[in-house]
Amino acid sequence: MPPGGRSGADTSPPGQHQLNVEPEAIPALRNTFSAALIKLDKQIEMAITEFRVRPWAGDPVSAEAAEKFNDRSIADGDSALQALLNYQRQLKTAMDNLNQIERQYNVVEGDNTGMMNKSGC
Numbered sequence: 001m002p003p004g005g006r007s008g009a010d011t012s013p014p015g016q017h018q019l020n021v022e023p024e025a026i027p028a029l030r031n032t033f034s035a036a037l038i039k040l041d042k043q044i045e046m047a048i049t050e051f052r053v054r055p056w057a058g059d060p061v062s063a064e065a066a067e068k069f070n071d072r073s074i075a076d077g078d079s080a081l082q083a084l085l086n087y088q089r090q091l092k093t094a095m096d097n098l099n100q101i102e103r104q105y106n107v108v109e110g111d112n113t114g115m116m117n118k119s120g121c
Helices: 023-050 060-075 080-118
Strands: none
Touching: 023 060, 023 080, 060 080
């Protein structure tokens, strides 16, 4: 079997990736993802509350420019804020996957220990 414990072709559904992690790496990965989420949450909060611009000259040109800037950075479906929210969702999913992988490792480890105890090892 190749390094990482996977053999053969990737059988993940299209658009999805499989996360393979060594058990001892999970705490460090969780800490890294958690630190990134804390920073990202602050950036998202700032984008929501402080990023919107107002027409600076009080004329129609600056009003249109401010509206286009706000739409592009905050309101549009492909805005900078939406990109940050998508990244946040991906980090949370990765953390959920790490927790699930850790639970699976613990179950397997418990099963293996139980089998070894029953066999007298």
